[in-house]
Amino acid sequence: MQRREFLKSSLMGSTTFAVSGLTAMTPTIAQAATVDVNMTAEGTFKTLINGASVFVWQFKQSGGSGPGTLTSGLVVNEGDTINVTVTNNLDRAINFVVPGITGTTPSVSPGNSRTYSFTASSAGSYFYTDTVNGEIGKAMGLAGPLVINASGNRLYSGGPAFDRQYTLALNELDDRLNSAIYNGQSYSMANYEPNYFFVNGMSYPDTSNDADTVIAMNTGEDVAIRFINTGCITNPQHFHGYHVNIASRNRTPETAMGEKDTVLVNLDECVDVILPVAQSGVYPLHTHYVPGVTANGTYANGSLIIMSAA
Amino acid sequence: MFKALQRPITMMGMGRRGGGGGGGGTPPSGGRTFSYITSPTSLSTSMNGSETMANGSSISTWYFSNGGGFNGDRTVPSPVIEANEGTTVQVTLNVSMMSIPHTIHFHGLDVDQLNDGVGATSFEVNGGQSYTYTFLAPHAGTYHYHCHVDTVLHYEMGMYGAVIIRPPNGSTTEVWSGGPAFDKEYLWQLHTFDSSWHTGGGGGMGGGGGNTSGTNTTRHRPDYFMINGRDGNNLNSDSTVAISAAAGQKVLVRGVHSGYQPAMVKMGGLVFDVIASDGRPLPAAISATEWLMAPGERYDILLTMPASGQRIATVDYYDIRRGSVLGTASTTITVV
Numbered sequence: 001m002q003r004r005e006f007l008k009s010s011l012m013g014s015t016t017f018a019v020s021g022l023t024a025m026t027p028t029i030a031q032a033a034t035v036d037v038n039m040t041a042e043g044t045f046k047t048l049i050n051g052a053s054v055f056v057w058q059f060k061q062s063g064g065s066g067p068g069t070l071t072s073g074l075v076v077n078e079g080d081t082i083n084v085t086v087t088n089n090l091d092r093a094i095n096f097v098v099p100g101i102t103g104t105t106p107s108v109s110p111g112n113s114r115t116y117s118f119t120a121s122s123a124g125s126y127f128y129t130d131t132v133n134g135e136i137g138k139a140m141g142l143a144g145p146l147v148i149n150a151s152g153n154r155l156y157s158g159g160p161a162f163d164r165q166y167t168l169a170l171n172e173l174d175d176r177l178n179s180a181i182y183n184g185q186s187y188s189m190a191n192y193e194p195n196y197f198f199v200n201g202m203s204y205p206d207t208s209n210d211a212d213t214v215i216a217m218n219t220g221e222d223v224a225i226r227f228i229n230t231g232c233i234t235n236p237q238h239f240h241g242y243h244v245n246i247a248s249r250n251r252t253p254e255t256a257m258g259e260k261d262t263v264l265v266n267l268d269e270c271v272d273v274i275l276p277v278a279q280s281g282v283y284p285l286h287t288h289y290v291p292g293v294t295a296n297g298t299y300a301n302g303s304l305i306i307m308s309a310a
Numbered sequence: 311m312f313k314a315l316q317r318p319i320t321m322m323g324m325g326r327r328g329g330g331g332g333g334g335g336t337p338p339s340g341g342r343t344f345s346y347i348t349s350p351t352s353l354s355t356s357m358n359g360s361e362t363m364a365n366g367s368s369i370s371t372w373y374f375s376n377g378g379g380f381n382g383d384r385t386v387p388s389p390v391i392e393a394n395e396g397t398t399v400q401v402t403l404n405v406s407m408m409s410i411p412h413t414i415h416f417h418g419l420d421v422d423q424l425n426d427g428v429g430a431t432s433f434e435v436n437g438g439q440s441y442t443y444t445f446l447a448p449h450a451g452t453y454h455y456h457c458h459v460d461t462v463l464h465y466e467m468g469m470y471g472a473v474i475i476r477p478p479n480g481s482t483t484e485v486w487s488g489g490p491a492f493d494k495e496y497l498w499q500l501h502t503f504d505s506s507w508h509t510g511g512g513g514g515m516g517g518g519g520g521n522t523s524g525t526n527t528t529r530h531r532p533d534y535f536m537i538n539g540r541d542g543n544n545l546n547s548d549s550t551v552a553i554s555a556a557a558g559q560k561v562l563v564r565g566v567h568s569g570y571q572p573a574m575v576k577m578g579g580l581v582f583d584v585i586a587s588d589g590r591p592l593p594a595a596i597s598a599t600e601w602l603m604a605p606g607e608r609y610d611i612l613l614t615m616p617a618s619g620q621r622i623a624t625v626d627y628y629d630i631r632r633g634s635v636l637g638t639a640s641t642t643i644t645v646v
Contacts, residue, residue, distance in 0.1 A: 233630045234572055241420055241426065257592065262605075267631065281426075282431045284430075296525060298523050298525075299460050
């Protein structure tokens with residue numbers, strides 16, 4: 001799908017992963033919409049940056065996944081009613097939870113479907129995941145970003161303004177867990193030591209070739225970046241070239257910190273930042289847990305993206 | 311995606327030297343507890359270093375040097391670089407003949423693309439060649455530098471140091487112009503070693519012998535937990551780490567997280583003020599008895615010495631999921 005199609009469909013209330021890039025037409029929320037989404041929870045094989053193949057779980061939207069991402073992103077407007085129908089094609093019960101919105105939800109067993117409904121009452125960055133299987137859901141990839149847009153180019157009503165916005169979903173995997181799950185063996189998250197790392201489901205250098213993951217911007221702008229931790233490790237994101245202002249953590253406005261060049265994204269946390277583009281040039285943005293900038297130990301792969309300011 | 315830039319090539323030896331004296335830099339002055347070098351200055355690279363840890367083991371190290379590493383008396387960390395806010399900073403990197411390439415990334419200093427030290431967006435400096443990194447010193451505060459070639463390995467092997475930007479007038483008694491005053495100043499650079507990354511034969515080999523990242527550098531499992539390159543009991547006798555000051559004195563501790571594991575800093579139960587991070591003042595100082603530092607972050611802490619006594623400060627290094635403590639570096643805080 002071309003980038004323009006993504007943008008057009010998001011304005012029509014579709015839910016493809018299309019938050020990013022262009023100064024989108026300001027969403028004017030005249031009337032809250034009802035958004036119906038169909039997702040299948042299924043196992044699949046993901047080809048890693050070094051050619052290895054690993055078994056993963058994903059919430060796959062009918063109509064296809066987002067670009068490169070394991071799990072399609074949802075983009076909706078404040079006030080919308082969302083109905084997500086999940087068909088479970090995995091071998092075990094799962095549910096669909098949006099921390100900060102739904103609370104615990106009932107599970108859906110293998111072979112069955114369930115519709116999970118909620119209202120996108122409050123603008124901000126969220127994620128959805130399965131909680132029936134503890135953290136193994138996230139570790140296997142059963143999670144994705146959810147963005148609720150406010151009216152006007154602001155992170156929330158009366159909140160920080162931006163000229164353009166990007167979403168960066170962060171996750172990782174420990175291929176020994178994926179192998180154990182595939183082989184029907186038990187696995188404890190106490191042994192979780194990931195060796196592959198992703199931004200929007202991709203490893204560098206693939207991240208530098210994806211229009212939703214390259215942060216293209218212009219000097220003088222304010223760019224909103226939504227870090228959404230859909231994984232199982234803490235994620236200290238370091239900006240080359242710039243300092244940023246942390247706008248909120250899990251939708252609570254941040255007041256304690258000044259400008260930062262390294263922003264910690266905790267477990268289960270969504271951190272929105274505003275980047276004032278003070279200079280032009282091309283710079284990396286990457287985890288400073290530098291083993292996260294590798295694929296099975298080899299640098300430079302993993303959780304690194306490129307920012308490019310004209 | 312981005313255009314490859316022509317790499318400026320200069321022959322080794324033509325880089326500018328000077329600033330802060332010879333081997334080991336300028337001895338501690340002002341409230342400093344560490345020696346330092348000042349811009350314009352130069353750093354050479356070495357991949358043949360070693361450090362003896364508290365348990366007697368020798369660990370091979372790679373480092374930047376100005377006639378010596380940090381404080382002139384160890385290879386890791388690398389020397390402290392100082393400059394005044396608003397001045398042009400120049401650091402010439404001289405990569406040793408026959409060496410694999412290296413760069414310097416000035417972390418948090420918001421340098422431009424050409425001087426950012428990232429090979430993919432600019433260039434790497436090959437063995438036998440030099441480059442003078444040039445940038446404007448930003449807001450007074452605590453910053454960091456490290457090699458950005460095969461970063462996961464070069465950084466872990468010891469190629470890291472700190473940058474301190476002083477107020478425009480070079481004051482060593484206030485953190486930034488008009489900012490909090492202090493009497494004594496420490497720099498705590500956090501880092502851990504996974505000794506399996508430092509083995510593979512003699513001559514300072516790294517990466518399990520291959521000198522490159524790969525399967526030998528999968529999963530960092532630290533077994534040495536340091537402050538300023540020292541560990542274990544050595545931390546109590548290291549004058550750059552063990553805090554010693556008179557009752558009532560203000561002690562500035564510049565924390566630089568140069569490592570890979572989240573770290574919780576405690577000052578033996580004493581309440582301290584966190585006043586700045588990443589080179590910028592906090593909107594208001596935060597009082598705390600413990601503070602979490604994530605890899606890459608810096609926090610400036612202001613401690614008021616109590617009336618008397620000795621306490622134990624600790625840095626607990628956690629696994630990347632913040633589940634359990636993998637190891638601790640501890641030192642003393644003594645009222646003299």
